[in-house]
Amino acid sequence: MLHEPAAKTGPDPAFQFKRRLGAWMFVLYALVYAGFVVVNLVRPGAMEIVLFGGLNVAVVYGFGLIIFALVLALIYSRACGRREKRLHQAEPQGGRS
């Protein structure tokens, strides 16, 4: 059933890096999300503008927000994974994350 053994979490040398990166990525996404809300409130008519292939701003921006979330998540995961690996190699006696 793909069960992994339970693990106790020890000190995480990459914790500060991950927290800072997460905060910045959150701010970035929040700005893009806020942009969507603001356009709807300030210039709702702009959501009707056709951008390409008959798709309007509302559809492209909406799908874009969903895809952007996944892209940021993958970048975040990759960056965290690499940093964890590097720091764990540098401090072999450090705790697991």
Place this chain on the structure above:
Amino acid sequence: MNVLSIVLFVLFVAFVLGISFYFAGRAKSASGYYAAGGRIHWGINGIAFAGDYLSAASFLGICGMIATAGYDGFLYSIGYLAGWIVALFIVAEPLKRLGKYTFTDALDANYNHRGIKLMAAISTLLVSICYLIPQMVGAGVLVTPLLGLPHAVGVILVGLIVITIVATAGMTSTTYVQFIKGALLLVFSFVLVTVVLIRGLSTKPDQGGRVPHREYRTLAATESEGALALDDPAWQIAAVREVKGLRFVKLLSDGRESWWTAEKDAATGALKLRESQFTARLADGTQMVNGSPASKENELSQVGNMEAIAGKTGPEASTGSLNPFKFLSLVGDPKSRIKLWKNASFDDNGGRVTVYYPVFAAGNKVLRPGQRFKVEGTTTDRIDFLSLMLALFLGTAALPHILIRYYTVPSPAAARKSTIVAIAAIGFFYILTLFMGLGAMTNGTVNLLDDNMSAPLLARSFGTFLFSMISAIAFATVLGTVSGLIIAASGAVAHDLLDRYAKVIKSDKQKVAAGKIVAFAVGALAIVLGIIFKGVNVTFLVGLAFAVAASANLPSIVMMLFWKRTTARGITASIFVGVFSSIGLILFSPTMFELYGKDPLTAPFPLKNPGIVSIPLSFLTLVLVSLLTRKKAEKAAAPAV
């Protein structure tokens, strides 16, 4: 009701119960019962996250709202998904690192404060109950067409099955139920969207020949000195009512009543009456549908179609198979004309009439916000929209049944990875919701009495098998989500309140037993609430639960992690203010006034969603109380000399 539906439904329920009994042995300890022993693989947990999250609100509610209000329903998809960013970047790893079984554990890890334990447990309990209501409403919605049972029976059935699941095996079985259900939901939603695109668009959808397209008649009329007259002598005007700026006209023909809407042709100025559908409760209590007594054979017709597709009408407008982008571009074309349905209720002859009347919207107006959320309306309307989008964004990372799933994986890194799997699965599903909702809107599969039925009815337009599968999966969706919520609630009471706050739990075994008793109580309460809230759009109800969660829990989670001056009293006060301000504002909102049977315009709080007031209020409370109690907290924490 048909045999295949019943067989699939029974198989699903049997399978779910089988999983519960199989895993029952692993739920003997508190760790096994509340956190699946912390041994779930991150990939399975990620799809189980999707299973937890893609509840009745997502599948039934969002599709229903898109089917009746276009893009406005999709706003929920965008907001719900965006919330996972907060979960991944801010909450996932720290919460896993700090907590054990419940969200309260993590919040209280650095403080060990009784106030936090009490308030966080109450908050978890209340948010879970708020979230349970739409799930139970969804259960009733599904069982009616699937098994031909009344709404209340569906709700009771779900309640009983879920109590059995939770009481037998706790979080382990819930996780595997959610994993299987989440995966099936993604696969069959994709299948449904594929067949919608293969069918394409037409102005006279007949559900693949299964249900003839219904044409609504128009009658020419004239008006002289305010009095209406009809050109056709076969019809007599029996009454005229002005409601919401519209004129509703009751006509008699061959002794049969019908209600029509009066409208002027924009081009010629000619007056005409357009046929509507209606329900009526007569003075003697008789229920009527479209002029005849209501019965299983006489129900409101399903609706939803395009009158013009990119300017074309009639048979030549039919498109045949479409790719996803062409489908969206044709629905959203300014020359497309989509028939949407509104309703108005008023008194007539001592009884009460509800008229369901068509309105026509250009495609470009349907595929942008504005049909339901009046982004071009009053300042209050705009603030309401802002409030909703804020609550959706901040609510996900504060939902107790989502937060406890972080404890089922072995490490913080696994928590992170499972969140990413969840974002991929949930994002994919939410893109599909736009196609399913618009598919229902254009295929004549919208139930006027309950838009929550749109996705299952769309599936039924492709035959019994797809309908049965989709409905059974949707039912499993409800089962899984309700199970997760009940575990979150039982953890709050048994672990947080009885064990850590009141210290009356003496053993691990007692804690599991207490959790099971609470599961029974919360399940029973959910059944009652699910019956009371019948007919309310489930995604709208979930939007309110998000507002409560975002107000009650998120400020304390974020500030605990990012503001060193946060104190235990600050957190306690913030949760208290967040919970009670958000619930209080909802109780005095226009939506609730409508449910109370009062005029929504007289509601003391003008917004439908309280988030924009209650979330900042909760943050502000935390900051102020933390600053005021900082010195006291430092003194208490200082070592004795």
